[in-house]
Amino acid sequence: MATALKAAKEYLICSLCKNNFEDPKTLVCLHSFCKQCISNHIVEINKTESKPRGFECPTCRKQTSLSEFIGQRPEDWSAMLPTNDALSNILAALNEVENTSPLQCPKHFDKEVEFFCEDHEVFACSICSNQSHKSCRKVHSIADAVRKRRENVSVLTNDLSTQISETEKILNNRQDQVELIESKEDEIKQEIVEMKKQVNDFFSQMETKVLDVIAEVKHKELGGIQLEINICHQIIQKARNAITEMSKTEEKNPLRFVEKYNDHIKSYDERQENLEHLLQNLTDLKIKYLANREIEKAFNEADSIGSLSVERVRGKLAKPVPEGTVQDDKLAIKLDDIKESKELSETSAVSTSRSQSIQPGIEVARVSPMKTVSVASVGTHANADSDGEEPVPKLRLGEPKVKDQETITNRERDTMVTARFLRDFNVAIDKEYECTIEGAAILTSGHIVLTDSSNKCLKLFDEKYNFLAITKFSVSPGDLAVISEKEVVVCLPEMSRVKHERIDIKGKKITAGEVLTLNERCFSISFNNRKMACCSTSNVYIFQRQGSSWVRDASINVNVTNLKCVALDSAAERVVVSRDGYPNRSIICMNITGLKLWTFTHEEIRLPRGIAFCGNKILVAVFDHKTIIQLNGKDGRYDGVVVQDSCLQWPCKLCLSPKGDKMLLTQTHHKMVVKDKNKVLVFRLSKSVLAERDSPK
Template sequence: MSSIAAEVIDPDVADTFLTCSVCEEPFKNPVGLPCLHSFCKECLTKHILSTTKAQKNPKAFTCPKCKRHVDSPDPHQPPHSWADLFPPNHFVLSLMEGVKIRSDSQKCDPCSRRNEKVIAIRWCKECGEALCQQCEGFHRSMKYSQHHHLVSMEELKTQPIKNTVSRPPCPDHEGTLLGFFCEDHNQVVCSSCVTIDHRKCKHVTTTAEAAEKQYVDAESLSEKLKLQRDWSRRIAENRRHSARVLEDSTNQIRHQITSIRQQINDLLVQKEVKILEELKTVHADEKEQYDKVIETCDGLVSTTENAIALIQNSMRHGSDTDVILAIDNVKNESQSCESKLADLTTRLKDLFINFSADSTLQAVVNGLDNLGRLTTTQANVNLTAPYNVEPMTYRSDHTHRDHIHHEHTHREHDHHDRTHRDHIHHEHTHREHDHHDRTHRDHSHHETRHTHTHRDDKRREIEIESVRSLPLSPISTGRKSPVAMPPAATQRKALTPPYELTSSPVVTPRKLRKRSPSPLPPLMLPKSISPFPYNRIIPRQATLETFFKGRTSNDRENCCFTGAEIIQDGRIILCDQTHRKVKVFNHNYQWCGEKVLSAKPYDVCCIGGSDIAVTLPTEKKIQLYTVRDSDFICIANIQTGAKCWGIAYAQKKFAVCCFSAPPSVKIMSRDGRELKTIARDMAGNDYFNFPDYVAMDKNTRNIFVTDRYRKSISCITALGEKRWEIRYDNLKVPRGIAVYGSKVFVAGCRSHTVVQLNIDGDILGDIISEGISYPTKIVVHPNGENILVTQHQATLIDVEKNMVKIFSLNNQ
């Protein structure tokens, strides 16, 4: 009660609370909306009329302040009367009056009603009126008011505002005030309500007694609302930051594209003409096909209209014989039209023209054969007949007129219409030297496509594939990555509720400061970090050695591999969230067996020999299994007390990422005892927002954690002290993490890279920058020669979602 009371004892009320946000003037006849915002009745009426004038039968409007949907209090009433139906905000009116009477020029209320302006000197609490000296004498002489408590205006200014705030009037009984509270109905009532409507209620108290009980709840509710306000601000700031990053990256890519054009301008002129001619040819050929379909459909429209006219005229003016002949002929023609329409509908395909720059542009040397390549994408249009058509009407043996070639490209991102959920994806590659020997292959797959483009309705776009910046370019990116925005659905970052969180500005290296994430607790940078690491040995690029398909014939859908491990005998274990399975593959990457679990597994680690530990987040436990030749035997269960995600094991200890309050990394023994919880520093600042994956060195001195929300990498000692925390601009959304000796490898899900660090947090560079898309989990082989990478993202093509890739570290 004390803190709440202290806030209202201060008579200075914020102007914004007593000001209409529409007219920015003090409230006049304020009315309240369900979202708790108040506006002048006249302002609200104008807003309602302006927002509903385009609606045919308006039934709702949006709040002018928070844009929340507000239903009409009575849809049968015209919009200009809706504001009258919302309840007046008596509290704001009383508060305005309380502030007003504390001014030096408060006028006498009785005199004001006589149009006389006299300064008041007294205040009657019972009547709620200011009185001048003359009216004070009259007030004291009246029988009904002679015992009223009068205070001077000077004394009144020192009292809390609530001492002068009057109770709201009862909406049901004129002349009575709301002074009682019915706990049975959770309703504030007047004395008449108590005696009439609530006479049988057992728990009716005065509002003063009821309010006394509410103060504790009010304090906790206020704190919760403040946290929700901060949470909203964090989300908004995060989006503003993302918008700035998007703008920066867009400008950078735009500059990169134009600089490439400027640097090799002379050569581009020649090749540009060539490829534009090819583009013109592709467009003309496809346009011709579209025109043929349009011409056919126009003919069918004419035929059907003529048939309709024939039936109508024969029935209206013809003989019985004419009717029979006309209907018989029209039936035959209708069947023919239906067959043609069904066949056309089946063969409808949209052509997408994509453009990717030729990789030889990177070198800018003689021998550049082509500016790039044109690829076309065909997708079945999900257009259904307007009525039920017999299945036999559709032709199932129609031939494709185009040469179909499925292009298996690991770094390709296609832009499709958002509504094409299930379609056949065909890539038609037009190259000068392969015009006469194109391969005919069909590859069907289901893929959800998302497009970030301003011209979705055209379903046609030119997409430029990024090339490594030229040596003389001032904006070298250092890796091949798509310049065009990848087709990814808008990712809503599930920022964790901040009830246990604190925020402070981010500290990043000078070169990264411009693109640091939104406000988060400060980063602890490694002592040796330098914005210009010229003296570091850049690791050599790992090479793709092989890949294998993790999806088996038993799987009904595409897989989602969030966890992987290589056990001591070389076998590979995969955690498949989609099918709730753990799978085992031999050293030749052949599927050996699997086990369906009780919940979706997230991560897995080897705990010695053929034993593994699997995290089950929804069940808040770790399950231990022995991996046999073709199946798994459960040997133990360990309860974690919180949703558990990434897991690591060393020296007979588990390190488990837990999304608890606060988020933490728990150190547990193999028999399930909780040895230590790492969550906060000595000052009470949280180490994590959402610890995702974890790795430990062999002696468990260092624990490395990636954070899903902070998008950072942390190093914590076994004693729970943070050594460093970094974010790296070329490592976007760090996910999987692995340690081998003094080397730390981190997967950048959104940068499509795997980056190498040392245990001191120094970033050595990319070891994988090509051949992977959205890397999720990484595992280093026990011999240190290979690294395994899983991939997952909703927009990945099917073959990539199910693909597990093995890279050779080239004696890093």
């Protein structure tokens, strides 16, 4: 029965998200995908098209024509595709069978679990209870474990109900605060609009007064000038008439010429007298407008149109803190460290200037009681005051919040990672046609280990990129992490397991090790300082290595979806995750208890993939931008671009060598040529980075 269920599960997985189908939709080629997955695929295919042209099946590339979706947006096409009712019914039936079937032992597949170990909080079969849990103090039968919990279920239910009630009160209170912020935002906007209207009305009134004066001056001065113009026209016209008459009578009528000659002289004298009088009284205008510089000075001296103060007071529902109580830093929510993913200039914009460089989400000013924040002041960071008090973060609206790459100081440039492309190598072996490298790692010896989901295998290469060994899996593997020079762990998402594989470099072989069963599918994994982080679509699990066993330290619900990759720093104190898919585009850094330290986001980066710590820096493969960028691990500040080479097509996973002198980069996309998809890129990292890398633990 278990074998049949396992075989059935392999055909009920969406090839895009690697999870069980959710609302499966069928294309004309009869391939099925989750509704959200195929919708994301459709939007990505058509995002650069001015006119949508349909889309190809992600599996077989068969075209689905646009005729079926005429008049609809690409975002709505998936809802118009036929639902695969057969798959939906099979999934429902399979879930029902799994819920009613006995639980199988993860180590002994032919055994059912009969016991529950309270010490390790795991189920065990009869063999495990006598071997792995022989020294445990509290190993009970399933019936005893159920009875023990049923005795306390009513108390727990009451506690949970009380917890829900108290939380709902807090939730309502917080919602009131949200409404308060929004209402205040509207009030401030309205006040600014009124202020703007008053300024515009003032200038309109002043403009009318000045234009009225100009019209009056124009009417008065133009009257006198027009009279002078008319006199000039009369003199010219009479003088021309006299010349014409004299020329006609001089030869044809001498008597008339003699008779009128004296009249012409007399008329000339009269006109000349008028002309001399006009010249004596002729004046030119000098028109000059003197602006009121006091207004201009006032605008120049005003560096803001108002100030915004934020004061935190004790909440109405807040309980008094007993004297002498020490706050637990692991559980405390540090409001002063909260970072928003949206830029403040977009929500309270007074200036329209915006930096064109990649900018992370900026800090929202959070202050202690009786401290204020001036929106008109400059600076996103402030130094500590001389008296040791916490400084108040300040932000000037409209100024860039992150320096462009060109303005990075020499000191900051010293901490920039630089990478130089060395070579690439082919990972396809024997008769393999296409490879999809889901994970990559470099051992201390320089040997390389890769997971290939297309061929369901783990491959070993030497330091000169020659193939050495391979081991096959029954399902497609995911990411991998190095535990030691002789051991790696591999994610098996379809089985919700992490599998150990032992590496024998001298013997050129790979042998299977123990298996760790997880609560859900995990696609990415990272190991450092005896701690392992496993990442599912929405959770991060932290395990501690104790001898040959794993003990779970923490389960972190990130409260987001579509988590893609995870990385632990060398001290295993911070964990950073990337989110995949539209519109998710953030990188989140937390401590290992789940407290969020910072978030990096940018509207143009929608597909951050592989991620790795490089000392106090973080390298991120940006799938849609075809670059490797660098973030500051302390505060998530964007430092610059590490790799933007013509060899990059669709960067996916990246890993660094233990020495920090080498980086591997995998690429995958259905549009890539197979020979390029089968290559892993190798980069040499700068020497300056090595001094800053944390020493391997």
